[in-house]
Amino acid sequence: MVSEQTPFSTFIDLVAFDQGLRRLHGQIEQLEQAKREFQDQQNVIEVQKIQAKDRVHQLCKEVDKYELRMKELDAHLKEKKARLYIVSNTKEYQSINTEINITKSEQHNLENTLIDAWNKVESAQKMYEKIEKEHKKKLEEIHVLRQEVQRKIDVFQQELISKEQARDDKEKCVPDEWLEKYSMMRMRVADPVVPVLNTSCSACFYTVTEQGMQQLSRNQLLQCKECYRFLYLEQKDENEVKKTESSSETNA
Structure with missing residues (x-):
């Protein structure tokens, strides 16, 4: 024979029921926190990719700057060499020749700088490609984990809605x-x-x-x-x- 529920026993049942609801809320909050952490991880990954890509871009700008300067030096050198054939005196000839030597020296130094700059670009590009590959895999893993977490949240939220509706009936028998x-x-x-x-x-x-x-x-x-x-x-x-x-x- 099933004993009749008294207001007090119904009240205790309601308390136990609410404790279950609180645990459910806690589980949902833990999952929501996990989602936020996954989002933070994704943001960090995106920032790292952007920084690596920006590094390549900045180094390429350096290369462009050096190549532009190299073209300017080439043009300057051609101009000075052409003037050697039309100079009218030795003093002017020596002056132009000195400028040519200075320009050639600057070209030589700039060539080394340009080679070093290109090496940095290639190194940065390889690093970017490595980061992109690793991060793509990591993002895929995070996406799967977030989907699984969201699936659990959806299940718990449906359960929560159902329980909160049932709670109204339990309250009716409590003073x-x-x-x-x-x-x-x-x-x-x-x-x-x-x-x-x-x-x-x-x-x-x-x-x-x-x-x-x-x-x-x-x-x-x-x-x-x-x-x-x-x-x-x-x-x-x-x-x-x-x-x-x-x-x-x-x-x-």
């Missing part, structure tokens, strides 16, 4: 006064209703009086005088209190 106090405590602490263990509040360990224990054994709502959480007796403890009361009455 309004209890619900009001319970709702207020839920906003203050994560565990507004706790069992009594060894005649003490299991949250703050405040000792419950003998009278309080008797009230609890009769399924009366009792608040802890220290932390103000609602207290209740688990079934085995309730039976122990009733045995003690019965024994006391017999001895009397």
Whole structure:
């Protein structure tokens, strides 16, 4: 025979139900946090790719600058060599020849600089290609993980919607006064209703009086005088209190 649900037992069921809801909310939040972390990882990867690509771009600009200067030196050298054939005196000839030698020296130095710049471009390009390849694989892995996390979130959210709808039915059998106090405590602490263990509040360990224990054994709502959480007796403890009361009455 199924025992009839009392307002108190329904209230305790509601509390247990809400604890399940809270765990569900916690699981969803953990998954949402995982999604945010995956997004952060993806952002880091994208930044690394952009930085590597920008490095190649900046080095290519350096190469362009040196090549442009090399063209200017070539043009300058041709101009000076052409003037050697039309100079009218030795002094001017020597002056132009000196400029040619200086230009050739600058060209030589610039060639080495240009070769070094091209080597840096090639090295940076290889690094970019390596990063792009590695990051593409990593992004694919993150995408799969995010999809799996989102799938779990969707399942939990559907379960949450279903449970929250069922919660309304459970509230109907609980006195309004209890619900009001319970709702207020839920906003203050994560565990507004706790069992009594060894005649003490299991949250703050405040000792419950003998009278309080008797009230609890009769399924009366009792608040802890220290932390103000609602207290209740688990079934085995309730039976122990009733045995003690019965024994006391017999001895009397």
